[in-house]
Amino acid sequence: MSNTEQTLSIIKPDAVERNLDNEIKQIFIKNGFNIFKEKKIQIEKSEAEKFYKVHETKPFYSDLCSYLSSGPIVAMILEKKNAVADNRKLMGATNPKDAEEGTIRKKYGISIDKNSVHGSDSVENAKIEIDFFFKD
Ligand code: UDP
Ligand code: MG
Numbered sequence: 001m002s003n004t005e006q007t008l009s010i011i012k013p014d015a016v017e018r019n020l021d022n023e024i025k026q027i028f029i030k031n032g033f034n035i036f037k038e039k040k041i042q043i044e045k046s047e048a049e050k051f052y053k054v055h056e057t058k059p060f061y062s063d064l065c066s067y068l069s070s071g072p073i074v075a076m077i078l079e080k081k082n083a084v085a086d087n088r089k090l091m092g093a094t095n096p097k098d099a100e101e102g103t104i105r106k107k108y109g110i111s112i113d114k115n116s117v118h119g120s121d122s123v124e125n126a127k128i129e130i131d132f133f134f135k136d
Contacts, residue, residue, distance in 0.1 A: 005083040006036065008129035010118035013071035014110055016040070021074045024117065027104060028078055031090055037134055038076040045069040051132055060113065067113055075133040084126050087119040 009028070011021045025035060043051075048065035055061050078087055092103025096115055099106035109115040120126035 003081050004079050005081060005123060005126075006077050006079045006130060007083040007087050007120045007126045008118075008133065009076045009078050009087060009120075010068075011074040011076075012114070012116055012118060013067065013073055014114035015108055015116040016072045016074060018108075020108055020116070024104060024108070025074075025076075027090070028076075028087075031086070033078040033080050033083065033087070036077040036079045038074060039133070040072055040074050041133075042072045043069050051129070063113065077130055077134060084120055084123050088121065091117050091119050 011024050015021065015024060021040075025038075028035060045065050048068040049056070049061075052061065052064055052068070055064060058064075080086060090104060092099030092105035092109075094105075094115060095112040096105045096109025097112075099109060104117050105115050108117075120129050
């Protein structure tokens, strides 16, 4: 399908640690996403700092990068029509307390930092983030 779009999703350490990765993958599949590629990896803090560079001036930047590199994560290329926006909707608000019923963060998120999933916020950033994890 020519209007298929790709986005980057990450199942974050808090969710992988609780063995929720298969359950969360099933939610993506049930909601019409194809998991085009995936890998389970642990990244260095220096790599997390590159990934989250857009947040480097934020007070939570260092803790965020320590957290993302604290344990295994599952990085995935998800695809469907409107993948970027539809994934953001399925994830729910950044703070699980504010996330709508039926969203991944509402169901699994522990706190604003341990919110179980990452998703690209624009088509442009999706390309950059996909390259970051899957370039080679
Ligand atoms: N974050 C945090 N404290 C905050 C805001 C954000 O720890 O006050 C973390 C949270 O894990 C979030 C990530 O930083 O998912 C990136 O923040 P962003 O605003 O881009 O949220 P997202 O796009 O993940 O919803
Ligand atoms: Mg973001």
